[in-house]
Amino acid sequence: MLVVHALWVDGRVALWASDGDTLLAGLNLNGDTGVAAERILLLPTRNRKLEPWPAVTEKAALKPWTVGTVEYEPDEALRLLPGLCQLIGDDITLAQSTEWFVALAEFACALVARGRMLPAIVDGRPRWAPVLTGRDAAHARALALALPSAALLGMARAAVVTEALDAFVDAAARADLPAEAQTWLDSIAGVPPQRLTAWEADAVGGAVRACFRLVEPPEPKIGEDPAPDPHWTLEFALQAADEPTLVVDADRVWRSRGALKALQRHIAAPQETLLAELGRASRLYPALEDALREARPAALPLDTDGAHRLLSEGAPLLAAAGFGVVLPGWWRKASARLGARLKIKDGSGGTAPGTVNTDSGLGLGAVVDYDWELALGDEPLTEDELRRLTDLKTPLVRLRGQWVELDPRRLAEGLSFLERQRDAEAMTVADLLHLAGGAEEGPGGLPIVEVVADGWLGDLLSGEADLRLDDADAPSGFQGELRPYQRRGLNWLRFLERAGLGGILADDMGLGKTVQLLALLAGPAPGPTLLVCPMSLVGNWQREAAKFAPSLRVHVHHGADRVRSLDPSAFDLVVTTYSVAARDTGMLGAVPWHRVVLDEAQAVKNAATKQASAVRQLPSRHRIAVTGTPVENRLADLWSIMEFANPGLLGSATKFKERFAEPIERDGDADAAARLRRITQPFVLRRVKTDRTIISDLPEKLEMDVVCSLTPEQASLYQAVVDDMLARIESSEGIERRGLVLATMTRLKQICNHPALALRDGSRLPGRSGKLARLEEITEEVLAAGERALIFTQYAEFGRMLRTSLATRFGREVAFLHGGVQKAARDAMVARFQEAAPSSPPLFVLSLKAGGTGLTLTAANHVIHADRWWNPAVEDQATDRAFRIGQRRAVQVRKFVTAGTVEEKIAALITDKRGLAQKIVGTGEQWLTELSTADLRALLTLDPAAAVSP
Structure with a gap:
């Protein structure tokens, strides 16, 4: 796949391209504009080859490469960048660096459109400069934190943001403002600096x-005539x-x-x-x-x-x-101005959903019978009333005790609309949902003040279809008992299926999404179901299907020896993986699936990936996406998942970005968020396990920080690394500096775990680590109580050390799951632990990446995070391996933190500012690389009282 990269160099945007592990000679996307050049860049390299982008591994080192670029002046870049998003497809994609420059250009244009710029003198030349206050300043800071390292060329991150944003704002202002404004700007070269300062103070x-x-x-009082x-x-x-x-x-x-x-x-x-x-x-x-x-x-x-x-x-x-x-509370409310009221004559869209009927004509494309009415707020208006209001010739009038706005243009449009309503075009369910959600305007540009429907469409628009459906039991083919909220989820899925609509089952982790899906699959269906999931969950689906729906004919389509054609009559459920679905698109697309289900659907959050494109192409009558995190990083995640479940519901990716993503993410637009919620809520079902009205018998979860001390050996190693890093970082910059900071963070965290992990010398374990000593104390208490524990670490090597140490110390078997464990061994390991038999291992050490998602390990009621990932969401996912349905005991969660070190200081940040941590720390550790040397010194310096003798 061709990957388009970008960076900022010498006041210009430089584009370059790679194809797998090959550098292309250059990339000109805009005809004859742009200047060809060569740059030496430090790029991830492994075995003397360029690491394929973006699949960069920790083993890739930064090496110099000569890269052919095409470089654009800011005004050219502003014209070019917005169109790059349209190039994304199976054969071309944008690197994170290019996406970042697209976002920066859009931000600059938005500032100019809102007049948030001032004249300034830069290097003796008059220019337009951005005015950053409030949300704009916060957005600029967020952009700085999100700037990928690949977009830099020996420059500090803050310098790139400042320089590039200033250049884009100046270019956008010069392009948009009239010639008189530019003439005036050129005339300020001799304006005293204090005058410019006064203008800035006026703006800020x-x-x-x-x-x-x-x-x-x-x-007016009763009996008085209005003035x-x-x-x-x-x-x-x-x-x-x-x-x-x-x-x-x-x-x-x-x-x-x-x-x-x-x-x-x-x-x-x-x-x-x-x-x-x-x-x-x-x-x-x-x-x-x-x-x-x-x-x-x-x-x-x-x-x-x-x-x-x-x-x-x-x-x-x-x-x-x-x-x-x-302003008065009525202003800008729909009830304060003329609007349109939409009434659906037949709330069923022509047919009430009953049993599954593949020829019913229901779904987003179903045609509905409707009438428009004109109204002021909730009060319908006749044509005579509209004419009388037009005669008032005033923009504001008190009507029925409330002030309303009378726009002459809209009044005229309303009268015209009533006259031509008989020729109205047909409306589909998708059109109805867009109008109800406010994504589209009403007739003649009038706002939609109300949408009224009965039957299943009324239930759908209310967003409470799961509460208004019949509380039907699971089918006879389902072997198990559903909780009340699970029955509602099942009936909600049935409701969407009968209506020909897709849905996103987004229940919190541990609430039994798999069980609800299996209850649906166990019912009668006119065709097979294809279920796509991560490789790690294939075995889980096999086991759960055999347990809860044993009558289902299940086939796993995976592996080198998988079949090359499928007989749809031979199976009820076909389980495959995302990677196989992307490779076997043609073969899978030839099967007339009744239903396609995506488990862990966040795997298709990037709509441009091959696997996302592949699953969208699969033919099916009913689509379900299952995910506990429908929005992980940005609203584009939701668009991509919804585009699978209900294609076209949210419009094109470009329109979605304009209408929803940018106003909500950049400007915090509450109205846009409400509109998006109204459109999507009929198709997204989310319940959380902390809601006692949903689940009342889940035991408590007790979370605590366990503060550990360093041994003298650990403290000595820690201080040596800090001294060495601070000395080297002061003489480094750019990519080298960021690499040093990240490497140092890893080294310090490994020292906090155990000296042998940092030194990699195979030396003895006992007596050298405060964490290991505290872990042994806790596990001894767990074993003495006859209970079981999960122990998570982000370092597979440390996991091996813990397994050896704990097994030796207590003479008990310790299970260890990491990324290298094959599927069969993994399934057997999980099954043995869940048996909770006297002979099964009471302690389970897991690599966070390999075991943090997709597993049910409720045999344990203790969860220990031996080291911190510094991302609360990742830790919560790992904890939920034990804290989920099936857990009968209170779950104790312990998070190890080493006192006086960087671990303790960042743990405080996560605790005190969790919301901020999820936005900044949640993106990884990249934010640490942009701290000043003074800030790094304060963060990393070891407190004098940190070390104690073991």
Whole structure:
């Protein structure tokens, strides 16, 4: 596969390409633009060959390679980058570095579109520079943390972000602004620096800002006629920028300095600040100049037209510039403006879902019979009422006790729509869901205020279909007992199947997704089911199917000797892996599957991969994706999984990015998030095991940190590594520096585990590690109580050491699972442990990568994390091997942390700022490489009291 890479060099975006382990001579994606060049890059290399991207292993070293590049100026790059995403397919993909530059270019264009730039003088040349405040500043920091090392060429990460973003903003502004603006920019070369500083202060603001609150006219008393032009008031106040609840009205500001104690820690002169802030705001909202003519401005009276101009034009500008703005609660609500109300005449889409009927015509493409009504909020309007409202000639009117906006254009569109409604086009279920979710506008651009449907479509739109279905039992072919929430899950899956729709079963780990699927599979079906899962789960599906649905004819399609054709009448369930599905697409695609199920469906979160494309092409009448993490890193994960389950539901990847991903991830757009939730919730069923209304008999989980001490030998080794790293890091930069930091983190964590692990010298184990001593104490207590424990480590070599040490120490068998264990041996090992017989091993050591997912190990009620992965989600997944359905005892989870070391300091970060840790630490340890030397010193320095004698 061709992989397109990018980096920032000499003020330009350089693109280069690789094909497997081969470097291509160059890559020109934009005709004759771009300059061909050669660069020497440090690239992952193994056995004198370029490591295939992105499958880079720890054994690959960074070696210099001469790479042919095509380099683009910022303005050319801005035109080129957005189109690269359209190239993704089976034969071409974008490296993370290129995706990052696409995101940066989009961010720069968004800043310019919102006017978040200022004139600046850079190297004596006038340029446009970004203004980064609030969410924009947070997004810029997130981009800096996400910048891949491959995008750098000897530059610090922060320098690349600053330089590239400045260049993109300048290029985007020059392309979008009129010629007059560019002429003005060129004229500021002689402007004094203090003037530019004042402009920046105007854009960014200070510790206290002006706040504006619009107060609507009082409602007329009973018997009074409403005033012909009601009186509105825009009140002024001061508000602490970092403490929005601290607001002091302008009247108090002018009346008494003594009443301003709350603001004294922010500013020394509140009255002068209020005047300065009003002056700054008047540049955006000129109506404030009238208030500034008063000696002590406290409010601005407005007529109805003025209030509407403030609501629709002035308020958004003031809010975007950082001022506080408080508007009436009805503004921007659907009930405050003319909208369309959609009523489905036949809530079944033509046929009520009953038994499975492959020719029913149901599904996303089913046609529904419908009527449109025009409404103000929930109140339908007739054509005569619309005409009377049009005659009022006012933008705001109080109607039935509530203020509403009357847009003349929309009123005219509404009248026109009523006249042509008879010629309306047909509507499908997919169209209905998009309209109900707000992803599409209503007729004539009118907002959708309500969608009303009965029957199964009503249940689907409510998002509560699983609660409103019949509580039917599992089929007779299912050998087991379903919990109430599992029965609801089964009936929800049946409901979607009968309606011809796909679904995402996203229950929390341990709630029995496999059992719910097997109960569905055990029922009658007109054709076979293909189940695609990771290799590690094939054996688990075989065992669980034999246990819960023994009548199912199960066939495993895997291995070098797998069959080259499948007889669909010979099997009920065919189990295969993602890699085989990608290789055997043609053969599997020739089978008329009734159902295709993806287990651990996050495996297709990247829609551009070959395996994601392969499973989307498989023909089936019903599709189910099973995953406990439908969104792992970004919303594109959800799009990719939903594109399998219900193709086309969320639109194209580009449209999804524009409508949902960017507004939600970049801007925190709550409305976009709500719209996405409304569209997807009928097709996503998620329950969590901490919800006692879902499952009340799961035992408690007790989590605790176990603080261990270093032995003197460990402390000496630790300090030597820190001293050596800090000395070398001060004289290194770029890729070399980042490599040093990551290597040092690994070495220090290994020292905290055991000196023999770090030295790799095969030396003796007893008496040299505080962690090993504490682990032996805990396991002795576990064994004395007749209980069992799982011991996780991220280092396979340390796992081998623990197995040897614990087996020798207690004279008991210790199981050890790592990535090199073959499937048959793995299955046997898990089965023996789960038997919990006197002869089976009571201790199970597991490599975190090999044993952290996909296993049920409820025979253990103790979980020990011997070393930290620094990603809470990964640790939780490993813990859930024991803390899941079938566990009858309270689960004790111990996380080992070495006192006074980097382990303890990062554990504190995870504990105190878990949300932040999931965003930053959760991406791995790359964020550590960008810390300054001073920050690294503080993080790594060993506390004096860390070491004790064993």
